[in-house]
Amino acid sequence: MRLEKIKTQGLAHLSYFLSADGEAAVIDPRRDIDIYLDLAREEGSVIKHVFETHRNEDLLSGAPVLKEETGAKVWHGPNPEKPIQYAAETREGDTFEIGGALLKVLETPGHTDDSLSYVLYDKSFEEGPVGVFTGDALFIGDVGRTDFYPDRKREVAGLLYDSLEKLLGLGDQCLVYPAHGAGSVCGSGMADREFSSIGHEKLNNPSLQIDDREAFIDAKVAENHYIPPYFRRMEEGNMEGTEAAPPAPLPASPARLLDPGDAVCLDVRGIFDFAGGHRTGSLCIPDDMLAAFAGWLLPGDKPVLLVARDDDQAVDAA
Amino acid sequence: MRLEKIKTQGLAHLSYFLSADGEAAVIDPRRDIDIYLDLAREEGSVIKHVFETHRNEDLLSGAPVLKEETGAKVWHGPNPEKPIQYAAETREGDTFEIGGALLKVLETPGHTDDSLSYVLYDKSFEEGPVGVFTGDALFIGDVGRTDFYPDRKREVAGLLYDSLEKLLGLGDQCLVYPAHGAGSVCGSGMADREFSSIGHEKLNNPSLQIDDREAFIDAKVAENHYIPPYFRRMEEGNMEGTEAAPPAPLPASPARLLDPGDAVCLDVRGIFDFAGGHRTGSLCIPDDMLAAFAGWLLPGDKPVLLVARDDDQAVDAA
Structure with missing residues (x-):
């Protein structure tokens, strides 16, 4: 057993x-x-x-x-x-x-x-x-x-x-x-x-x-x-009942950052990266705090545009 | 904790x-x-x-x-x-x-x-x-x-x-x-x-x-x-007290199989591979039985010549 x-x-x-x-x-x-x-x-x-x-x-x-x-x-x-x-x-x-x-x-x-x-x-x-x-x-x-x-x-x-x-x-x-x-x-x-x-x-x-x-x-x-x-x-x-989690996100073109449409721009890179530079109006939740805070801070009914340091971080955060 | x-x-x-x-x-x-x-x-x-x-x-x-x-x-x-x-x-x-x-x-x-x-x-x-x-x-x-x-x-x-x-x-x-x-x-x-x-x-x-x-x-x-x-x-x-386990073995040349010196030739590939062909006089212990039986069957004072299916199996067995 x-x-x-x-x-x-x-x-x-x-x-x-x-x-x-x-x-x-x-x-x-x-x-x-x-x-x-x-x-x-x-x-x-x-x-x-x-x-x-x-x-x-x-x-x-x-x-x-x-x-x-x-x-x-x-x-x-x-x-x-x-x-x-x-x-x-x-x-x-x-x-x-x-x-x-x-x-x-x-x-x-x-x-x-x-x-x-x-x-x-x-x-x-x-x-x-x-x-x-x-x-x-x-x-x-x-x-x-x-x-x-x-x-x-x-x-x-x-x-x-x-x-x-x-x-x-x-x-x-x-x-x-x-x-x-x-x-x-x-x-x-x-x-x-x-x-x-x-x-x-x-x-x-x-x-x-x-x-x-x-x-x-x-x-x-x-x-x-x-x-x-x-x-x-x-x-x-x-x-x-829910469906399986969606597949890992595809990289978006940088143009998407300039015009995110009605998406919420979520930056998961970490505090120092965020402080070093970020898109105006984006929300910072470092990846290790995501599980605890994403549910509190993200609206449930809008698409999310994810900003991550690299592919791995993007996939983990998604 | x-x-x-x-x-x-x-x-x-x-x-x-x-x-x-x-x-x-x-x-x-x-x-x-x-x-x-x-x-x-x-x-x-x-x-x-x-x-x-x-x-x-x-x-x-x-x-x-x-x-x-x-x-x-x-x-x-x-x-x-x-x-x-x-x-x-x-x-x-x-x-x-x-x-x-x-x-x-x-x-x-x-x-x-x-x-x-x-x-x-x-x-x-x-x-x-x-x-x-x-x-x-x-x-x-x-x-x-x-x-x-x-x-x-x-x-x-x-x-x-x-x-x-x-x-x-x-x-x-x-x-x-x-x-x-x-x-x-x-x-x-x-x-x-x-x-x-x-x-x-x-x-x-x-x-x-x-x-x-x-x-x-x-x-x-x-x-x-x-x-x-x-x-x-x-x-x-x-x-x-013992020393750390020895590093993973290096591949030996096939000539070593023909003349293993005083080494014991241990074949860990598995029963069917062994039955399909093996060096005369070698000992067969499939890798998943190794932990239980190697101590019983191998002499402690001779070098071992390891025969494995591939690198990974050799490293695991070693």
Whole structure:
């Protein structure tokens, strides 16, 4: 059984490739799916299932593209805001076999109404789960934000409390695999570490030190989080399904810089290059800050004219 | 804090690169150390310490080479068979800081007299250890072999029992990072999975289900293990220290095949290539079986003339 964590820098998004005995599953895939296909090829395994822990709001899911490319089934929790058009519904207690691995569905609403966790068993060592994919319900050092339903703040914070109780019940031995690491806008106090267990979280995670349900709800309701402007666009995309990322951009003629039409001119070369000279009116987001800030600062409905140092930087930034 | 597992295929040897806040440590490095240097470069961190869990007998340690290249200190446990010439001694209770990570030494003899475990704490979430590097004391699904001291079989099996008790005392939440995964000659019942916790092992590891010390000793003494012929050579090398792996081989003229001198002619192209035609008297070990079998089948004291399909295969095999 092999489990690979795939980290998308900038967003601090974590997805997982699980493979056992020639079969594979992907949990919370990102839109750039080549890495999962490469892993499957390397393992000689077939991607049978794609599991979504919830409707992500900070990134576009790669699930519809993976389904298209591999024929895998995509699974999503009940109670989404709108139907998830590319996924089938799975509920508490459903089980899925991936070779010698077994995944069992746990409903863990609170961060979103449709939040699921997937509990991982090793069929050869089946006493207690070996791990759990917690999505945005439980992070390492933090728990999910509960501010996405402004009219139901106390209710959803209470739902998260109950979900966390369920997760703690999996046992101290159980490893924790969340959908985000430190640096994500989906939590504020995450540990700068991507390995933990239910037991270690029970001892150390500040939110899990609050025993009383009402006190937990009070603490969650008092939190302040930003909602980045692109969250709504991501949510829409993740209900309807998205297409694969567009191919790498072609170099434009310099004339395009003089007359960019209605495109936004985005300069990713870096602060010093930008300071040294740039097109009037262009926006500077250095390439290593792009994943975190492009969604905040770029309008979603205009073409982008990309200014980069060289071909490689342009392709990476695109 | 970042923790990378580096797997050496064939030997199923696991080493670890731990990095936090610009400082790094390597646990049980293999001889080909480039991967640790690359990780340190990528993280912008300085390798301060190299920790050995025990004197390995199935591979050559990269510790002396890493020391030479980086100036890191190498640490080894007490009671080695002969002095470890490139390492300083560390004992139970010693602690080492690597940025925000803390490693604490635990003496866990049994597999060898000098076996140590290194317990990992996150200084920001310090309630209970988050992981432990167990060397060959505790594997995932198995425990270490105790047959290396034929005259002291019962004694060393008892030492291992006591060491395992210490490890179990770290708490169910503690993640387990052993020096080997499935496929190693250092254990026979390992799980085909490289992630677990003390709690999961306590529930599932067959050797940990034996509560009684004498019954455990009886079970260990009754085991049968092979001792591959190259173990002694590795042990010697690991006490005296080794040099870096030799550079990639130069192509030899075809005349060398006709008169290989006293060299052993090793053909790594693969079964079908070998069957299609090969030099009389040459030895066939396909490249993907090389790590497991070269040590068994090649004499240690003769030059090797390598026959490969192309440059890449020759370099990999070398």
